[in-house]
Amino acid sequence: MDERLGAAEIGSRLGERATLVQFSTAFCAPCRATRRVLGEVAGMVDGVTHVELDAESHLDLVRRLNVVRTPTVLVLDADGRIVRRASGAPRKADVIAALGVATS
Known part of the structure; x- marks a missing residue:
């Protein structure tokens, strides 16, 4: 998978080291938990940005x-290349491990 996303596509600047892109929907309960986990990780790790996109507005x-489901999280490296992808609410340890791949 050598798909890339840029600032224009996600509506936000990419993180210096990595970007966590979360696809959510309005009535998705796991999306709220995912937002909290990704926000915490982005706050802990320098150069990492969290961007949440409403799936219905970005068809x-x-x-x-x-x-195909929300939440779906994409981990982008500094160049916007998708290096990891997961569906469902992630564990904080898994997000941190995925960032290790993105920033190495």
């Missing part, structure tokens, strides 16, 4: 990336 991106 072109959802289709292009084959996002």
Whole structure:
């Protein structure tokens, strides 16, 4: 998977080291927990940004990336390349481990 996302596509600047992109929907309970976990990790790790996208407002991106459920989290490296992808509410340790791949 050598798909890349840029600031124009996600509506925010990429993190210096990595970006956590979260696809959510309004009535998704696990999305709230995911928002909290990703926000905490982004606050702990320098150069990491968390961007949450409403899946319904970004259907072109959802289709292009084959996002079939929310939450779906993409880990982008500093160049916007997708290095990890997961569906469902992630554990903080798993997010930190995925960032290790993105920033190495």
